[in-house]
Each structure stands twice: as structure tokens, then as C-alpha cells.
Amino acid sequence: MVPAAANLLAPLIRKLSGADRLSQAEQQAIQSLPAKVRIVEAQQTILSGGEASTSCCIVLDGWTCAFQWLRNGGRPILAINVPGDAPDLQSLHLPAPDFSMVALTRATLAFVPHAELHKLTAAFPTLAAALWREALITAAIHRAWMAGLSRRDARGRLAHLFCELYLRLSAFDRANGYAIPMPLRQTDLADALGLTSVHVNRTLRELRSEGLISLHSRRLEIHAWDRLCAVAEFDPQYLHLKASGRNAA
Amino acid sequence: MVPAAANLLAPLIRKLSGADRLSQAEQQAIQSLPAKVRIVEAQQTILSGGEASTSCCIVLDGWTCAFQWLRNGGRPILAINVPGDAPDLQSLHLPAPDFSMVALTRATLAFVPHAELHKLTAAFPTLAAALWREALITAAIHRAWMAGLSRRDARGRLAHLFCELYLRLSAFDRANGYAIPMPLRQTDLADALGLTSVHVNRTLRELRSEGLISLHSRRLEIHAWDRLCAVAEFDPQYLHLKASGRNAA
DNA sequence: CGTGACGTTGAAGAGCGTCAAGAAAAGTGG
DNA sequence: CCACTTTTCTTGACGCTCTTCAACGTCACG
Numbered sequence: 001m002v003p004a005a006a007n008l009l010a011p012l013i014r015k016l017s018g019a020d021r022l023s024q025a026e027q028q029a030i031q032s033l034p035a036k037v038r039i040v041e042a043q044q045t046i047l048s049g050g051e052a053s054t055s056c057c058i059v060l061d062g063w064t065c066a067f068q069w070l071r072n073g074g075r076p077i078l079a080i081n082v083p084g085d086a087p088d089l090q091s092l093h094l095p096a097p098d099f100s101m102v103a104l105t106r107a108t109l110a111f112v113p114h115a116e117l118h119k120l121t122a123a124f125p126t127l128a129a130a131l132w133r134e135a136l137i138t139a140a141i142h143r144a145w146m147a148g149l150s151r152r153d154a155r156g157r158l159a160h161l162f163c164e165l166y167l168r169l170s171a172f173d174r175a176n177g178y179a180i181p182m183p184l185r186q187t188d189l190a191d192a193l194g195l196t197s198v199h200v201n202r203t204l205r206e207l208r209s210e211g212l213i214s215l216h217s218r219r220l221e222i223h224a225w226d227r228l229c230a231v232a233e234f235d236p237q238y239l240h241l242k243a244s245g246r247n248a249a
Numbered sequence: 250m251v252p253a254a255a256n257l258l259a260p261l262i263r264k265l266s267g268a269d270r271l272s273q274a275e276q277q278a279i280q281s282l283p284a285k286v287r288i289v290e291a292q293q294t295i296l297s298g299g300e301a302s303t304s305c306c307i308v309l310d311g312w313t314c315a316f317q318w319l320r321n322g323g324r325p326i327l328a329i330n331v332p333g334d335a336p337d338l339q340s341l342h343l344p345a346p347d348f349s350m351v352a353l354t355r356a357t358l359a360f361v362p363h364a365e366l367h368k369l370t371a372a373f374p375t376l377a378a379a380l381w382r383e384a385l386i387t388a389a390i391h392r393a394w395m396a397g398l399s400r401r402d403a404r405g406r407l408a409h410l411f412c413e414l415y416l417r418l419s420a421f422d423r424a425n426g427y428a429i430p431m432p433l434r435q436t437d438l439a440d441a442l443g444l445t446s447v448h449v450n451r452t453l454r455e456l457r458s459e460g461l462i463s464l465h466s467r468r469l470e471i472h473a474w475d476r477l478c479a480v481a482e483f484d485p486q487y488l489h490l491k492a493s494g495r496n497a498a
Numbered sequence: 499c500g501t502g503a504c505g506t507t508g509a510a511g512a513g514c515g516t517c518a519a520g521a522a523a524a525g526t527g528g
Numbered sequence: 529c530c531a532c533t534t535t536t537c538t539t540g541a542c543g544c545t546c547t548t549c550a551a552c553g554t555c556a557c558g
Contacts, residue, residue, distance in 0.1 A: 151323030
């Protein structure tokens with residue numbers, strides 16, 4: 001645990017500015033939240049399903065994901081979190097999470113006690129609304145994933161995930177031209193998309209051979225954004241990004 | 250449109266009492282919300298994706314569902330709403346919905362203007378928290394559906410949906426012993442579960458022949474709750490019902 | 499007694515899963 | 529820097545779940 005530094009929660013401020021610009025006082029209030037910083041290694045557990053927590057987690061750097069264990073051995077990945085995300089906002093109002101979380105890369109996390117967040121939302125209704133809004137966007141992303149799992153084939157699902165992650169990372173300047181880090185292994189992609197790693201592998205080969213993407217050494221490059229969007233039937237509206245850099249086909 | 254009657258929003262009060270019992274003042278505040286009541290026929294559109302609305306909808310009676318249209322012809326159903334649900338709480342903080350809504354049965358809906366709800370949440374932080382909580386539960390249900398679409402077979406998905414709907418209806422006294430109405434046609438079930446209606450049909454036959462359920466004339470009866478839960482790997486915790494009547498296997 | 503919506507069933511086929519094995523990368527310790 | 533191990537990726541062969549297509553049955557309703 002490291003004491004909170006000055007500009008520590010800047011990613012959160014940036015995220016919450018998605019709706020309206022925040023006032024100085026509001027930004028100040030966030031900055032002075034007593035956050036504990038923790039750096040976790042890849043594969044390390046951040047949160048265990050069913051166990052109540054007393055603080056909310058904010059991803060400052062690195063990637064994490066939420067998943068459930070099924071008795072049949074499945075381990076569906078339910079969400080992927082990148083810098084700026086607050087993956088367990090639900091713990092503010094629900095007793096125990098219905099999912100677990102692990103780090104996909106080495107990650108820097110800030111933990112803010114629920115009590116402090118409750119004080120914050122009581123004092124600043126705008127911030128309460130902004131946090132609520134984040135939770136609603138999470139649900140919208142869930143719906144987009146459901147639609148894919150339900151009615152898209154493997155190509156469409158992969159393409160859609162890549163489009164989504166590219167825009168979400170762009171919004172936080174984590175993209176490099178059309179390239180982004182891709183810490184998910186093929187088994188992780190499979191668990192996120194309801195496929196097997198073998199089929200993910202074959203489908204990736206297909207996307208590569210069509211010149212849509214390249215993916216190696218944990219780095220994804222999108223070679224044909226428009227065509228990829230078309231394959232994915234991607235419409236970025238559900239992400240509710242402010243200036244959604246490049247739009248869909 | 251019918252003017253709001255006295256006990257009109259009782260289902261909402263009951264729902265929001267899920268966390269803590271509401272005070273008299275809070276209940277009173279909800280009751281005096283200026284709600285417009287609308288009765289819609291089955292199959293009628295309630296909300297169109299992409300079109301902003303100025304009020305939130307509360308289901309007082311009947312069933313509705315949320316879905317998206319995909320260009321490939323798919324129409325994934327993303328949520329099923331029963332009495333007590335507030336299906337488009339997201340419109341309070343997000344400009345345009347990412348889904349459409351139709352009535353699955355003739356339904357009675359209350360529409361409360363956003364402005365009134367904002368006044369309410371400003372005046373009663375407990376109610377703001379309760380509404381926020383509802384949105385979080387919606388997301389938890391989304392995650393349960395994702396897990397199913399991702400890693401359960403047709404049998405498991407059907408069984409899981411039936412278990413979920415049974416408990417959600419029980420919580421509002423809409424169950425009759427182990428029987429509930431089931432307005433979803435087989436094509437609707439297919440769209441909700443990521444299957445085809447043909448396969449839903451065959452899988453239903455299987456569940457019937459095992460003596461788990463019977464389903465005809467829009468009425469579902471569960472003959473073996475424990476075995477059905479086992480098939481579904483059902484754990485009701487994610488629903489966050491107060492006295493979740495009967496628990497999982 | 500038609501007519502449309504919904505349910506049921508069969509046959510054939512596609513997409514994806516399973517199993518298995520080998521190749522390439524990526525850590526580990528000397 | 530090199531063996532060594534472990535993880536991840538890749539590929540093939542085969543099979544199963546679920547889809548597709550199409551026909552027929554059934555019930556409600558005007």
C-alpha cells in the first residue's frame with residue numbers, strides 16, 4: 001500500500017467528466033479522497049466472488065477482468081477493465097459481488113473506502129450522478145456483449161471486442177495509432193466470447209489473413225478499422241464516450 | 250393516459266424496499282410522484298432504441314422485454330421485465346437507450362418524468378441509493394445471462410431462465426405454487442437464450458420428458474424445483490431478493 | 499371453415515468443440 | 529548465454545450440438 005499522491009485519481013476524474021465537465025470543487029473532492037494504491041501482478045486475484053468488501057477499486061493502470069466460475073468448469077469472463085474503470089462500483093450498494101476479479105497484467109489499483117465515497121456522493125450530487133452513470137454504462141456494455149454471445153458468430157464477436165477495446169483505450173490515450181496492447185491470451189478471449197481457445201485461434205487466423213488485424217506479442221494492430229467495424233456490426237454509441245474518436249461504419 | 254391513483258406505485262415501493270425498509274416520508278414521496286399510467290397491448294412498442302425519452306417507465310403489471318436489432322436479422326432479447334421492474338432507469342443519466350422495448354403481454358406501465366425523479370433523489374438520498382441499487386441488480390442479471398450464453402448448453406440456459414423468472418415473480422406474489430405465467434413464445438425464448446426456436450422446442454421436450462417442467466397455454470409449471478436448479482446450476486444470490494423464497498440446490 | 503400464429507418434427511449440414519500432438523514463445527535457474 | 533521447463537499458440541482429425549430448411553399439426557379466431 002502506497003499513500004495517495006497528488007494527481008493519483010486523475011483517471012477517475014477524467015472518466016467522470018464523460019457527462020459534464022466537473023467543477024473545481026468536485027475535482028478537488030475526488031483528489032482528496034483517501035485512496036490506497038496497490039500494485040498487483042498479472043494473474044493475481046483482486047476480488048473474490050461472494051466476499052464483501054469495504055472499498056471500491058479503481059483501475060489506474062493495467063487491465064483486469066471479472067469472471068465467474070461455473071461448476072462445469074467454465075469460467076466466463078464478464079467484463080474487461082482498463083485504466084479509468086471502476087469495476088466494482090456495485091459493492092457500494094450490494095452486499096457481495098457476484099463475480100471475481102483478477103489482474104490481466106501488472107496493474108495499479110486505487111482502493112477508496114465505501115464510507116468515503118458515500119460521503120462524497122452525499123456532498124456532491126453531480127458526482128453521485130456521474131458514478132451512477134458509470135454503472136449504467138457498464139450495464140450497456142454488458143448488453144452489447146450479450147447481443148454478441150447470443151447472435152454473432154466467432155468472427156463477429158472477436159471483431160466487436162477488438163473495436164470496443166480499441167475505443168475504450170483510445171479514450172484514455174492508451175492506443176498507439178491503431179495499435180493497442182492485448183494482454184488477453186487466446187484462452188481469455190475464448191472465455192470472454194463464449195468460444196474455445198482452439199476456435200479463437202482459427203478465427204484469429206482468418207481475421208489476420210483477411211488483412212483486418214495483426215496480433216502477436218500481446219499487441220493488437222487494426223489494419224482496416226472500417227472493415228473491422230463492418231464485420232463486427234459495431235456501433236460505438238453504447239460506450240457513451242465523449243469524443244468517440246473514430247466512428248463506426 | 251390515466252391519472253395516477255392512490256396506491257399506484259406500490260410495486261415500486263415494494264421493489265425499493267429490497268435494501269432497507271423505506272420510511273413513511275419516503276413512501277409518501279414515491280406515492281405522490283406524478284405518474285402517467287399507460288396500458289399497452291402485447292407486441293406493442295414501448296421504447297425505441299436510440300430515441301431519447303423524458304420519463305422512466307415502471308412495470309406495474311404484465312411483462313415486457315428489451316432487445317436490439319442486429320443487421321444479420323438477429324433480435325437478441327437482453328432483459329425480461331416483470332411487475333415491479335423499472336426497465337429504463339438508465340434514461341435518467343444516459344441520453345439515448347441502447348435497446349428497444351416491447352410488451353410481451355398486455356401491460357400496465359407507469360411513466361414518471363425524469364425531472365420528478367431527479368427531484369426525488371435530491372430530496373431523499375436513501376431513495377437515490379435504492380434506485381441506483383436497482384440498476385446494479387439489473388447489471389448483475391445481465392452478468393448471469395452472459396455466463397449462461399457463454400458457457401451453458403441449451404438445457405442449462407432454459408432451466409436457468411425458468412428458475413430466475415420463477416423467483417422474480419414469486420417476490421411479487423405472481424407465482425401460483427410452482428406455476429408462473431410464461432408469455433414468451435418459443436421464438437422469444439430462443440432470442441433470449443441465443444438459440445433457435447427449433448432447438449428450444451426440442452430442449453423443452455427434453456425437460457418435459459424428464460419430468461422437470463410442463464409448459465403449455467402460456468403457463469409454466471415447475472415439477473422438480475431442486476432438480477431444475479441443479480440442471481441450471483442456479484444460485485439465486487445475484488437477484489438480491491429479500492427473502493428469496495426457496496433457495497438453490 | 500378458412501387463415502394466420504405458434505408448435506412440432508425430420509433430415510441434412512455448418513459451426514464450433516474435443517482430443518491430441520507438435521511448434522513457438524516465454525519464463526527459470528544455472 | 530544456454531539448457532530446461534512451462535505456458536501459449538498452432539494445426540489436424542473427428543464428432544457433437546445446434547442450425548437450417550421445410551413440411552405438417554394444432555389451436556384460436558373472425
